[in-house]
Amino acid sequence: MMQTANAIIIQPVKDEMSGKDPVKKSKKCPAIKTTTSFLKQNIKNNKRKAGAQFSHVDNPLENPLKQANFVAHWVPGVFSSLVGSFYEKAVTIQEFWKVIKQCNRVVDYSTNKRAFTGNQEIEIGIKAFKEFAMKVKSGVKMHKGQFAYFNGIVNKLMNNLYFDADFMDNLN
Helix, strand or coil, X not given: CCCCCCCCCCCCCCCCCCXXXXXXXXXXXXXXXXXXXXXXHHHHHHHHHHHHHCXXXXXXXXXXXXXXXCCCCCXXXXXXXXHHCCCCCHHHHHHHHHHHHHHCCEEXXXXXXXXXXXXXXXXXXXXXXXXXXXXHXXXXXXXXXXXXXXXXXXXXXXXXXXXXXXXXXXXX
C-alpha cells in the first residue's frame, strides 16, 4: 500500500488598505442602554396613554353587546338578580347556582328524584347567599375560595332543612 500525505498550508491574510478610512465605531450605542424591562415599561405606558386619549370617543350605546353580561337561562331570575348585585360577571353568578344544584342530592335513584324541588332550591340559594354575603362583609377568610365556602353554607342549610317538616311541606 502506498500512503500519500496531503498537507494543507494556512498562510496569514494580508490586510490590504484600499485607501478608505476604517469605519469608526460610535461610542453611544442605544442598544447598550436599552433593557427589556425598559421596553416593556414604555409599551405599557403607551397603552395607557392611548386608552386615555380615546376614552372620550367611546360611546356606550355604540356596542351594547360588549357591555352586556347575560346570565344563562338555567339560572333563576330571582337568584341572578340577588347575586348580580354583588358580582357583575355572569360566570360567577352561574357558578354560585351550580353549587346549589350540585348540593341537591338524589334521594331515589330509580326515579332520579332529588331531595329538594326547584322552588326549594331557589329558597335555599337565596338564604345561603344572604349568609355568604354577611360573611364576606364581615371579613371572614376563605382559605379554599369563595365557592368552596359557599358550598359549605349550602350543604349545611340543606342538611338542616331536609329534616325540617315545615320547610319540606310548605314549598312542594
